[in-house]
Amino acid sequence: MEQQPESTRNEASLLQLFGVFAKIGAFTIGGGYAMISLIQNEIVNRKWLTEDEFAELITLAQTAPGLIAVNMSIFTGFRLRGVKGSVIATIGSILPPFLIILAIAMLFSNFQDNPVVLRIFKGIRPVVVALILVPMINMVRKSDDRWWKWLLTAIALCSVSFLNVNPVFVIMAVIVVFLVVSLINDKKFKKTGL
Amino acid sequence: MIFLELFYTFFIIGAFTIGGGYAMLPLIQDQVVNTHAWISAQEFTDIIAISQMTPGPIGINSATYIGYTVLSNSGASQFLCVLGSFTATAAVVLPSFLIVLGMCFALKKFSESTIYKGIMDGLKPTVAGLIGAAAVMLINTENFPDWKSWLLFGTAFLVHYFTKINVILIIIAAGIIGYFIY
Structure with a gap:
């Protein structure tokens, strides 16, 4: 990975896009959330996207239907190289897990009871939690510049993890509230602006 | 015939999942174990355990594994089993792929609008909270x-x-x- 002195965005080739997402797909353990750190590591450090754009894409990936990890590849691929990019990135992130699962289904019976596998994953599982927490903290530190944003983060976290509220409802509620607020602001702006 | 059913089932599952792979699991269980009785509850539990342990999104891993198991339970050849896992995986990704691609095009138009930016202002900190919740629930x-x-x-x-x-x-x-x- 070469670091360029200027802070301009680097161009991503389709082959690079495929390689990066295949790498991400092969090392995502414990679901899409664990992928966030990996994608950030690969995409932001390569200067394909800024951290702000990255935060926006995570938000979109979480809001859209489907798997977060797959949505993340579609949005990133599209942002970087259009429709082709989104197809390539998606195939890249799906192919390694697909092949790994096929190999396990064909070759290993009782994979989940294998003692070596169990020991390796006993080490990885707590680490995955740390890998999910760090990008979350970074996101909050960088984008929550107002007190109500901190409050919103805290409310979302507590309502889902302690009160068992469905995350879909949280997202829907926020969309509705902020749609109304920005429509009102927009109207005010137009009235005074014209 | 079983391929069509497999495709249809996972297409519907993919289309109605919001909130990632974990939200998908009860839907898959309902369809694959209860409605179609393609695999047993014990097999389903094993498949989920393997999907969580291996790299890749849970939704992809379980679709791939279930596609394979459904065909192998029906006594099909190994080639058809691989085709089964391909069918289920493609079907689970396809609906959200089309929806998200549509969103990408729509966003190109609206990404500069004040309303989109207003909603994003609220969604960004919310999603950070949801990511935190995912981590908390794994503890x-x-x-x-x-x-x-x-x-x-x-x-x-x-x-x-x-x-x-x-x-x-x-x-x-x-x-x-x-x-x-x-």
Whole structure:
């Protein structure tokens, strides 16, 4: 990975896009959330996207239907190289897990009871939690510049993890509230602006 | 015929999942175990365990594995089993792929609008909270059975927060350490 002195965005080739997402797909353990750190590591450090754009894409990936990890590849691929990019990135992130699962289904019976596998994953599982927490903290530190944003983060976290509220409802509620607020602001702006 | 049913079932599952792979699991169970009786409840539990342990999104892993198992339970050849896993995987991705691609085009038009920016202003901190919730919910006795796992967690947190060491290296190191200390 070469670091360029200027802070301009680097161009991503389709082959690079495929390689990066295949790498991400092969090392995502414990679901899409664990992928966030990996994608950030690969995409932001390569200067394909800024951290702000990255935060926006995570938000979109979480809001859209489907798997977060797959949505993340579609949005990133599209942002970087259009429709082709989104197809390539998606195939890249799906192919390694697909092949790994096929190999396990064909070759290993009782994979989940294998003692070596169990020991390796006993080490990885707590680490995955740390890998999910760090990008979350970074996101909050960088984008929550107002007190109500901190409050919103805290409310979302507590309502889902302690009160068992469905995350879909949280997202829907926020969309509705902020749609109304920005429509009102927009109207005010137009009235005074014209 | 079974391929069409498999495709249709996973297409519907993919279309109605909001909130990622974990939200998908009860839907899959209902369709694959209860409605179609393609696999047993015990097999389903095993498949989920394997999907969580292996790399890749849970939704992809379980679709791939279930596609394979459904065909192999019906006594099909290995080639058809692979085709089954391909069918289920493609079907689960396709609906959200089309929806998200549509969103991409729509966003190109609206991404500068004040309303989109207003909604994003609210959604960004919310999603950060949801990511935090996902991490909090993973803190259970299964993932954290003893003090060693807390030590691993703390070390990984500090390393990832304060250094630029590649995440993949952190995961590999955790696996190697796990092998030796457990």
